[in-house]
Amino acid sequence: MGRITEDLIRRNAAHNDCVIFSLEELSLHQQELEKLEHIDKWCRDLKILYLQNNLIGKIENVGKLKKLEYLNLALNNIEKIENLEGCEWLTKLDLTVNFIGELSSIKTLQHNIHLKELFLMGNPCADFDGYRQFVVATLQQLKWLDGKEIERSERIQALQNFPVIEQQIREQEKAYCLKRAKDKEEAQRNLREEEEKEAKARSYLGFEGQSPFSVESSCHVQAPEGQEGKCNQKKSKDSEDDLEFWNKPSLFTPESRLETLRHMEKQRKDQEKLSEKKKKVKPPRILITKDGKALNVNDPKLDFSLKDDEKHNQIILDLAVYRYMDTSLIDVDVQPTYVRVMVKGKVDGVITGRRQTSKSEKSTSDSSRERPNRRSKEIEKLEVDPSKHSFPDVASIVQEKKHRPRRIQSEPKITASEEDPEFEDNPEVPPLI
16 A cells, blocks of 8 residues: 655656655645645645545645645545645645545535535435535535536525525435445455455465475475466466456445455565566576687677777777766776676677687787888988087078089098998088187
């Protein structure tokens, strides 16, 4: 059974950034709630409150909601209208399909002077003779009742016949209360019988589980065909019990609604237990075999490509991950023979295993031999001797251009004492003494 918690309210307050103290509209329908609680403390500014289709049996803990304008409590187990005097601005109240038999309890709504709309259809009191006239005469601030506008002539007539109608309503209420008391006693008796039946079934199962000669223990020894037959018999019995429950006639009372909910909850729990038993524990994922061979694994089903670039002696892994994913959820482990990538806890292992090792080794050795030669050439081209080249002189540059043909004709004399093989001796330059 559900309960109103702070977490539940925050989950239903997404439109207000999950802030509950300033919440003006709250929807808690179809939550299997049995009690109305905490709302008047946590959400004081509520104007609209939806609580339809639950199991709430009493109107309570809403008296401090001074700003509340619309309260929807349709399809619940409410039997009496009460505790709404503090809702000063209540304009619309929906109590459709409840179990309100005390029609005189609507007198508590006389304090809600702003109440304009009221819905009571589907309640036992709506079948009383003089029901509409009684409500129209009692709540003179009402404008609409059960979706039908109240005419002025209708209210005048109801006020004229009010004493007689009030007496009729009281008699019918008394008869309904007696009938309701009998229904409660019968429902309690059925509930006790059901609990005793379940207790006997549990004790019988417990006795069978302890006995070494029980049918349950022998079921494990017998053939699989026998086990399947027993399981099928149990399933058929459960389906028969379920069919019997739904075909059994029952009164429409709060107790019958609770009984139906318990039955559905029991079925849900049994189904969950059955599914848990059927679930097989997955064996641990084998990433590396005993002989040290890595296996291809792609748990997250991600697209990837693996390229072996022998020219640049590198392997390129291109892996597509989820958009807007935090990089802290990606873990990469690079090994000589494989790459393992963990994406959100799932393994995406890729084997790099290069079988053509001779070719790759050859290419690496050739590239390693070629590298020194390339480097040496690059050094010769890029090396600059500061003693040979000084700051640029415009005169010397022009002079070189003028005497360039003559310099080509006269070959420079190279002395053996010069260490630099590219040294050129210019005769026009005087010796430095």
